[in-house]
Each structure stands twice: as structure tokens, then as C-alpha cells.
Amino acid sequence: MTLNHLGEEDHRHLASLVAADRYATGESVLRTHSRDQSRHRAGKPEVVIFPDTKEEIAAILRYANERRLPVTGWGAGSSLEGNPIPVCGGIVLSFARMNRILNIREEDFQIDVQPGVIYKEMNHALRHTGLFFPPDPGAAATIGGMIANNASGTRTVRYGSTKDYVQRLTMVLAGGEIIEVGNRAAKSSSGYDLVHLFVGSEGMLGIVAEATLRLAAIQEEMAWAVANFPTVTDAAQAVMYIIRSGIDPAAVELMASECIELMNRFKNFNLAPAPTLFIEMHGPTKRHLAECTQIVEEISREEGCLEFRQGLDRAERDRLIEARHGLAELIQQAHPEQSRIVIDVAVPAASYTEMLLFARELAQREEEITAYTFGHAGDGNIHLVVGTRRDNHAGWRAIDTLNQRVVHRALALGGTATGEHGVGIGKRQFMAAEHGASLEWMKKIKTLFDPNGILNPGKMFPE
Ligand SMILES: Cc1cc2nc3c(=O)[nH]c(=O)nc-3n(C[C@H](O)[C@H](O)[C@H](O)COP(=O)(O)OP(=O)(O)OC[C@H]3O[C@@H](n4cnc5c(N)ncnc54)[C@H](O)[C@@H]3O)c2cc1C
Numbered sequence: 015m016t017l018n019h020l021g022e023e024d025h026r027h028l029a030s031l032v033a034a035d036r037y038a039t040g041e042s043v044l045r046t047h048s049r050d051q052s053r054h055r056a057g058k059p060e061v062v063i064f065p066d067t068k069e070e071i072a073a074i075l076r077y078a079n080e081r082r083l084p085v086t087g088w089g090a091g092s093s094l095e096g097n098p099i100p101v102c103g104g105i106v107l108s109f110a111r112m113n114r115i116l117n118i119r120e121e122d123f124q125i126d127v128q129p130g131v132i133y134k135e136m137n138h139a140l141r142h143t144g145l146f147f148p149p150d151p152g153a154a155a156t157i158g159g160m161i162a163n164n165a166s167g168t169r170t171v172r173y174g175s176t177k178d179y180v181q182r183l184t185m186v187l188a189g190g191e192i193i194e195v196g197n198r199a200a201k202s203s204s205g206y207d208l209v210h211l212f213v214g215s216e217g218m219l220g221i222v223a224e225a226t227l228r229l230a231a232i233q234e235e236m237a238w239a240v241a242n243f244p245t246v247t248d249a250a251q252a253v254m255y256i257i258r259s260g261i262d263p264a265a266v267e268l269m270a271s272e273c274i275e276l277m278n279r280f281k282n283f284n285l286a287p288a289p290t291l292f293i294e295m296h297g298p299t300k301r302h303l304a305e306c307t308q309i310v311e312e313i314s315r316e317e318g319c320l321e322f323r324q325g326l327d328r329a330e331r332d333r334l335i336e337a338r339h340g341l342a343e344l345i346q347q348a349h350p351e352q353s354r355i356v357i358d359v360a361v362p363a364a365s366y367t368e369m370l371l372f373a374r375e376l377a378q379r380e381e382e383i384t385a386y387t388f389g390h391a392g393d394g395n396i397h398l399v400v401g402t403r404r405d406n407h408a409g410w411r412a413i414d415t416l417n418q419r420v421v422h423r424a425l426a427l428g429g430t431a432t433g434e435h436g437v438g439i440g441k442r443q444f445m446a447a448e449h450g451a452s453l454e455w456m457k458k459i460k461t462l463f464d465p466n467g468i469l470n471p472g473k474m475f476p477e
């Protein structure tokens with residue numbers, strides 16, 4: 015499908031649809047919206063429009079569809095696979111102005127929001143209600159971007175990912191039609207589940223204009239522990255037994271020794287430089303959590319744990335989680351001359367150790383690259399951050415081969431090419447291997463919703 019660039023008449027018409035200060039063609043705004051947090055090549059939009067209402071989104075899409083102009087949604091631009099890069103130029107729709115919390119319905123455990131709300135700010139606004147929205151990707155992501163990428167995070171092992179919290183959506187379709195999908199009931203068996211078709215669709219089937227999210231109750235008590243091990247294998251084995259024990263931890267994060275060294279060096283921690291697990295538990299009483307902690311300690315010691323620290327306070331926990339979320343920045347600080355990718359795969363629980371060892375051993379064989387391993391171990395998710403100098407062609411070839419081999423091993427183990435960062439540009443190459451014949455059905459669904467291919471073109475499907 016051929017898409018057009020914007021002409022003068024297009025600018026004139028589109029600019030008439032919104033207030034003047036919400037139609038930006040200045041160089042700095044276009045540049046800001048030309049790349050996400052990945053190293054994928056930038057793609058500059060021709061205009062960034064900041065809609066304020068669903069009707070404005072509909073009017074823009076209706077026109078763009080008639081004129082075959084590309085439209086790419088933009089939340090906070092924190093993606094790691096090039097998901098919001100406007101590779102074909104055209105219109106970027108930024109939801110920075112649609113950032114209002116519309117209604118907090120405490121009795122229903124629900125909240126209605128616009129897509130530009132930052133999830134951390136939403137949780138801050140909820141702090142007096144005893145409720146929260148659990149998915150936590152760490153970056154300052156928006157609800158629209160999280161829905162489009164089906165984001166998850168440290169607490170997914172217990173609370174699930176974004177898809178588990180989306181009840182109802184107001185969607186604007188490619189032709190400008192506004193539809194409501196889902197409902198506010200706790201359960202429903204009515205019709206096809208269109209809500210979950212849109213979740214994870216990376217802005218390619220429609221634009222999220224409003225969402226009703228389910229909230230979870232904040233547990234009365236929380237406990238945190240840090241355990242370190244002689245090897246990553248021991249740490250990974252401990253994770254498997256912790257999950258199997260049925261104590262339902264709220265987070266189990268694994269950091270290999272090289273990550274701990276960075277945290278000590280740049281964040282003044284004094285942790286033993288060994289593979290480390292950070293475990294968070296939520297429960298109704300201190301007694302319950304004391305019992306859970308004891309089980310976690312016993313399992314850890316059986317797997318060779320060198321040191322088990324429990325009784326961390328909230329401030330220590332926040333510092334640790336902040337450093338864990340900030341590992342990408344610490345790696346950048348340690349290697350400012352490098353560029354890097356995050357290999358993000360997930361596998362079934364029983365294969366986690368095998369996957370981890372496979373990825374690490376391959377990476378360690380490569381002299382041209384640096385590699386850091388960490389991940390949301392509780393849900394089988396591994397992040398391997400691999401980098402090399404920008405001009406090191408041999409290094410980039412090695413990274414590409416490593417990426418291929420790690421992803422294909424994850425698929426062979428029954429896992430996925432992308433645990434949580436989405437497909438975007440970076441993971442398109444693995445879609446056929448992962449989905450086989452069902453990829454054709456994804457393409458048919460795309461054509462049904464967006465026959466002219468205007469929504470976030472150049473993503474998800476192999477070239
Ligand atoms: C340091 C760091 C750590 C991270 N850790 C995690 C992690 O632990 N877990 C995780 O899941 N992710 C993680 N991420 C990735 C990223 O934060 C998430 O994918 C997040 O959901 C992206 O949200 P965003 O608002 O930045 O969306 P963007 O990056 O702006 O956009 C993401 C996608 O959503 C589409 N989109 C945006 N708004 C809409 C809308 N209203 N309607 C339809 N489509 C829309 C875009 O076109 C794009 O395809 C991390 C990123 C960084 C930089």
C-alpha cells in the first residue's frame with residue numbers, strides 16, 4: 015500500500031482541526047518524536063499533533079485515511095524496539111495533552127483515564143485509596159503506550175501484565191469511527207474479546223482514546239529480602255523452587271554479578287559482587303510474611319545461598335528497585351562509547367536456567383562485546399543487554415548472531431521472542447518463526463481494521 019507525504023493542503027486542513035499550539039512542525043519537536051529509547055534508526059515525522067479529545071483524534075484519522083497519510087501514536091517514547099518511531103514519516107499523534115484521570119471508582123476497583131496518563135502519576139493519585147495499578151515497566155510510560163505494548167514489569171510474577179488490567183477501551187479506528195470495547199463487569203463471556211485484541215497491537219489496529227483499568231488492593235504488609243549465590247544457575251534454581259512453593263512472591267528479580275558491581279560502583283551499594291535475587295512479598299499480616307520469608311530463606315540456602323538478608327526497610331527497597339530499574343543507565347555510564355540492544359526473551363519456568371546459561375555462555379565467548387544479564391526471573395523473563403562501540407562492525411555482527419541464537423533458543427524452548435518490549439522494528443524478523451501460519455491471520459486482522467495501512471506502518475510484520 016502506498017502512503018503519501020503531507021502536502022501544503024494537508025497541513026492546512028489538519029492544522030484547522032486542532033488549536034494552533036497543538037500542531038507542531040518545529041524541528042526540535044519533530045526530532046524529539048523521531049526515536050524511542052532503542053538504537054533503531056530515527057524516522058522524522060512531518061507533523062506532531064497533540065489531540066485533546068477523541069473527536070479530534072477521529073477527525074485527524076478520518077482525513078489521514080482518505081489521504082493515505084501515515085499515523086503513529088506516541089506515549090512517552092520509552093519503547094526499546096522502535097515501536098513508536100514514525101518510519102514512514104507522516105503524522106505523530108502525541109497524547110501528552112490527553113493526560114487526565116477521568117474518574118476513580120474505588121468501590122468498583124476501577125479507574126477511567128485518558129491515554130497520556132503516566133502510570134506512576136496515576137498510582138500517586140491513587141495512594142489514599144488503598145488501590146494501585148500493578149504493571150510497572152520502570153520508565154515513565156503512559157497508559158496508552160503500556161496498553162499498546164502490553165507492558166509488564168517487576169510485579170508481573172504475582173499481579174500479571176497490562177492485559178490483565180484493561181477492562182474497557184474507547185478506540186478510534188483508522189477510518190475515524192469511535193467504538194467502545196469491553197465493559198465494567200468483573201467477568202463477561204459476551205462475544206469476541208476485542209479488548210485483548212487491541213492490547214499489544216502497538217497502535218496498528220486503532221488508537222486508544224480512553225481506558226477503564228482494573229486496580230488491585232494494596233496488601234497490608236510487605237517484606238523484602240536479598241539473597242546472593244555462588245552462580246547464576248544456583249540463583250535461577252532457587253527462583254524455580256520459590257515459585258513452586260506456592261508463596262506467591264510479588265517480585266523476584268535476578269541480577270548477575272556484573273550488574274551488582276555496577277550498582278556498587280555508581281550507586282554506592284555495598285552488596286557482595288555475586289549473582290543476586292531481590293525478592294518482594296506482599297501479604298495480609300506480618301506473621302504470614304515472616305513464614306513466607308522463612309520458606310524463601312530455606313529454599314535459597316538449599317540452593318547454596320551465600321548470604322540471605324531479610325528485614326529490609328521501605329527506603330532500602332526503594333533504593334534497590336530504583337537501581338534495578340536504572341540498570342540501563344548504569345550500563346551507559348560504564349560504557350559511554352558504546353551503543354547497545356536489549357535481548358528480551360521469556361521462557362517457561364522449567365527452562366529458565368537453561369535459557370539463562372545458554373545466553374550468558376554465548377555472550378561471554380564474544381570478545382568484541384560487553385554483556386549484562388538481569389531479568390524478571392519470577393516470570394521467566396531474561397534481559398541480556400549487549401553492547402559494543404558504535405563503529406565496531408565485527409562487534410555488531412557478533413551481537414546480531416547472538417540475538418538470533420538466543421531468540422531461536424527461546425522459541426525452541428516454547429518461549430517468546432519478546433517478553434515485554436513488544437515487536438516494533440527489532441523483533442519483526444522473528445515473527446514468522448514464532449507464529450507460523452497464525453502470522454497470516456494477524457495480517458488479515460490488520461487489513462480488516464486498517465485497510466490502507468496508515469496506522470504505525472513498518473512495524474510488527476516482516477518486510
Ligand atoms: C529504562 C527502561 C526500562 C524499561 N523496562 C520495561 C519493563 O520492565 N517492562 C516493560 O514492559 N517495558 C519496559 N520498558 C519499555 C517501555 O517503557 C514500555 O514498552 C512502555 O509501555 C512504553 O510506553 P510509552 O508511553 O513510552 O509508549 P511509546 O514508546 O511512546 O509507544 C509504545 C507503542 O504504543 C503506541 N501508542 C502510544 N500511545 C498509543 C495510543 N494512545 N493508542 C494506540 N497506540 C499507542 C506507539 O505507537 C508504540 O507502538 C523500559 C524502557 C526503558 C527506557
